[in-house]
Structure formats: C-alpha cells, structure tokens
Amino acid sequence: MTRLERVMHELKTKGLTQMIVCDPDSIWYLTGVDVAPYERLFALLLQEGSQPTLFVNRLFYIPKDTPYPLIWHTDSQDPVAQIASHVDPSQPLGIDKEWPARFLIPLMEALPSLKILLSSDCVDDCRAIKDEEEKEKMRIASQINDKVILRAKDYIRAGxxxxEVAAFIDREYLKEGCEGPSFTTIVSFGANAADPHHEPDDTLLSEGDCVLFDMGCRKDRYCSDMTRTYFFKEPEEEYKKIHDLVRRANEKAESLIRPGIPICDLDKAARDVITEAGYGEYFNHRLGHFIGQRDHEKGDVSISNTTLTKPGMIFSIEPGVYLPGRFGVRVEDLILVTEDGCEVLNKVDKHYEILG
Ligand SMILES: [Mn+2]
Incomplete structure (x- = not known):
C-alpha cells in the first residue's frame, strides 16, 4: 500500500471520508510537495474517491510535475471559502491537530452544519511506522550522530x-551535509545536567563534572537523537554508580523490544531498574518518544501508552537520573522495531568514560 492508501484506510476505519491535512511534514509525506507556509494557508484535502487536492498560495513554489490538483489563492483571496466549497457538508470532516484556529473557526462558520472531528491519528499512526526508505534515512542520520559525538568528546577540554561545545556540534552537522540539528543541541556540565532540558550557557567545564550531550541532526528530512553522559576527570563514586544504573535501565528496556510488546511495559522495565536501586523519584520523565521528520512525533514511550509495538516503529529509549544541584545522567538511543527484535540505531558505546 502507498502512504496515501494507508491513510485513506485509517480514515475509513474511523468512519471518515474526508480530511484536511495541514502539517507540512504530513503533506510532504503524502505528496512529496515541500512548502514552509508560515502564517499562510497550506492544506491538503483528502476525499474518498477523488484525487487529494492541494490549497496553495501563489507565493509557494510547487514543482511543475506535481500530479495533484492545485487550487491557488493569492494574499487578497479567501482560501477558507475555497476549501468550504470543496468539502462535502453532509459528511464529517477530519481535521489535522495542527490546523490553526484562524482557519478552522471561519470554516466552521461557513459550514455551520458540518461535523468536525480531530483525525490527525490517521496520518500520525501511519507516520509512526517507517517504510524502507524512511528507515534508511533514519539509519544515516544516526550514523552521522554517532560520528559527530566522537568529535565532540575530543573537543572537550578544561575551560x-x-x-562552545554545542556550536561545535552544530557546525559538524553542517559539514556532514545535514540541514542542521534536529532540536537545540544540549550540552550540560555538572549540576546543569540535573535539568533534562538545560539550554547550553556560558558555564565553564570543571574537574569532576559530568558532561551530558543530548544531540541530533536532521538529514534529508529525517532526525536522529542520542544522549551520552561522560565525566571530565575523575568523578565522585556515586556518579559512576548512577551511570551504570542508568545504562542498565536503558539496556533492560532495549532487551525486551520485539513486536507485540505494550509500550508501557518498556517504560516500566527501565523504571523498575532505577526504582529498585532507590533512585526512582529522580527519573522524572517518560522513557522515550517517537521520532521521524521531527525529533518528537506522536507516540509516547510512557507508562500510559498501552499500544503494542509494531515492526517499523522508531522511538527513543532514554532513562535518566537527575540529582538537583549535583548532576544528571541520561543514556539515550533510537531503536527500530524489527520483525523479531529491535535494531539499535546508535552504536556509540554507552559505558561511562573519563574525558580529559
Ligand atoms: Mn530524545
């Protein structure tokens, strides 16, 4: 089945015959048309029994050979009225979660009897299962990430x-032909690493600090995301003990992955390892997230997600322990669910290492 056929099948399962898709990544996924619309309207109308139709501003560049019907508008026209005239008001309309209220509400006003349903899952659940082309792109993005983290380790020095380290990593991604980082590169020293989302600042590296890298690139649209934690010079004994603990939690979860496992069981398995060692309260986030064209896509690897794993899913496994005011450790890989297990996309050693 093509991507479009998979999405149309999902819509049918939900009792829908039409949907507006507006996430530019989803539109690219389904049509190959790549537009960054910013505040302007850009939408794909899917309707059973007809070709998907694109609603596009004259400013957007659309390749000449695009096989889909195009409905053009200018900045002085009302594109919502155009969409309203194409929608079948007698049938419920599925809406992408990303569609701004500034378009959705005027459409509801134009077609007051229209039943509207949130139906992003029909696209997002297809995007969660990667096809061969996507798997290959994600392997490549992770290979680049593996290469660049080794250079980042070498770049670590006193002072x-x-x-500076984050900027170095970002430059290396560009040298490797990436679009850039897939999210703001995280480099955290010492106590800063106790904040899982710390943004790099002017903190200087000191002896005994942990050095946490949480980094990813975007290459040919697809993202990587990996975390490794090292130490600069000899750390306290407890830090090493916690690093081993977090790595074991990561490995425990990864060892269980194969098709048909409730995703919540993976979170629980990793969390149990950390809780049994007495650090459960310091692992204060979900185990992971789905990833693809964006670093975070629909799909949590958390205690509340009972979805079963399926071949083709790619998500992160990233347990952590954060001791406020002291340090933090996280060990993160991306994994691909295969027919009989999983492929860990990151090959960089996970043990702690003393740098410098
Ligand atoms: Mn991540």
Missing part, C-alpha cells in the same frame, strides 16, 4: 563552555 570550554557549554555553548
């Missing part, structure tokens, strides 16, 4: 700042 360097987090910002």
């Amino acid at each position: 360097v700042t987090e910002k």
